[in-house]
Amino acid sequence: MQRRPLVTFAFSSAALAAPGLMRNASAQESGVTSKTLGIGCSAPVSGPLAGLTHDSRLGMEAAVAHINRRGGIFGRMLQLNITDDAYVPQRTVDNVKQMIAQGNAFVLLSCAGTPNNQALLPLVEEAGIPYVAPLTGASSLRKSLRNVFHVRASYTDEIRRLVQRLAGMGLTGVGVVFLDNGFGRELLEDATHAMAEQRIKPQVQAALTVDGKNLGEVLDKVAQARPAAVLLATVGSASVALVRGLKKNHPGLLMAGTSVALSGDEIKQLGKAGSGIAVTMVVPDAHLAKIPLVRDYQSAMRASNHRVFTQRSLETYINLRVLAEGLERAGAALTRAKLRDALASIRNWDMGGFVIDYASQPPYVGSRFVDLGVFSGTGRFLT
Known part of the structure; x- marks a missing residue:
């Protein structure tokens, strides 16, 4: 290198x-x-x-x-x-x-x-x-x-801010798709606590493998639950396929993620499919x-x-x-x-x-x- x-x-x-x-x-x-x-x-x-x-x-x-x-x-x-x-x-x-x-x-x-x-x-x-x-x-x-x-x-601060925003919009049924590793499981725990504070029902919790190979199963699980919004506790290339799949199956579904959910290259890959996704920022807007x-x-x-x-x-x-x-x-x-x-x-x-x-x-x-x-x-x- x-x-x-x-x-x-x-x-x-x-x-x-x-x-x-x-x-x-x-x-x-x-x-x-x-x-x-x-x-x-x-x-x-x-x-x-x-x-x-x-x-x-x-x-x-x-x-x-x-x-x-x-x-x-x-x-x-x-x-x-x-x-x-x-x-x-x-x-x-x-x-x-x-x-x-x-x-x-x-x-x-x-x-x-x-x-x-x-x-x-x-x-x-x-x-x-x-x-x-x-x-x-x-x-x-x-x-x-x-x-x-x-x-x-911290991710705890980010998740709390996202959940407060969803609660302020009157949403009561929220799903969480989380990466199936230490990162994702900790964010799931943060989300569970934050939703309990806001009296939001966890509609579905789906674990996505780091390589994204079980994406089909995750999309089916979300489809069956039909949440009003999905929190993206994911990171890396798996997030791109997840967003595309959710957009295809649920065109009006609200998605929100942490600051690490999508990098610049992944946002570029999504193009118009990334429109409307809400994310936290831990630094000011780079533009x-x-x-x-x-x-x-x-x-x-x-x-x-x-x-x-x-x-x-x-x-x-x-x-x-x-x-x-x-x-x-x-x-x-x-x-x-x-x-x-x-x-x-x-x-x-x-x-x-x-x-x-x-x-x-x-x-x-x-x-x-x-x-x-x-x-x-x-x-x-x-x-």
Whole structure:
């Protein structure tokens, strides 16, 4: 896999300070030298969630490229190292172990998947490596871990917002189609609790395999129940076939999903079939250029020759900038302990329309931002 340079955001003149200001001891920590800093990421470059990684990678790379063009952080160029785990948890763990052993990762950023992060977090704590912005909103993973700094709001927050919206529309019979793994089952549990709070009857619960091979059975189950709306607790390529099947069988059926239900590539595949689907957003609308942060993101994407803007690439752009802010605050004489303390010190940091605020004690969760959007036939949100 070809590596592309990642950018460091230089937020102060100190970021461009000469490498000679750094103590030799800091360069001895794995993954960092006087000239480079390795960022490790394990993600599904292949397999059913490859579409998510495509968008994620573009956002991170655009941010890294911007930062490195500005001279890096304290003279260090950021190097993003992404390895493929195909959404297999053990491969995620093996990838990170190898990165640490080979000295390719001073810090971890945005490894993807709920089951993958569930397997990874014990290793992160044991290795003492800072980990910023896991790409999962699973509340079960938001534990009191000293090395893990979540950025996005939780799936629990997202599901609650969706169910509140459905209740406000007067809907009483709602179905849930969930991915048949740890991710989907946790979202099902969140949905069950949220619907009970709103006195909404769970009309049907159908488990969709990760590869989508039992789609026919799921569609039959939904058809028999005839719910007024369906919550999509799915992710990846399986979501595309599911939406198409539901649209074909139930043209007027209301569908609503979380922020990860459909990636940019999957929305493109759906085309007009994606029109009317409601989803949560854990970052602002990637096309809303009136927001300063979004303008910065779009500028960085264009500078990297990318002109397709997506929620996922904006999210990972933000994640990289949160890491960069921590590196800035940690200073030139960098250690992992200093980076942990620096990240924990972030309070009410306004990135330009999006605020990050970590409490002094773990679990560290930077944002509770949740908004709602409805896709148009062009794949953008209706305004």
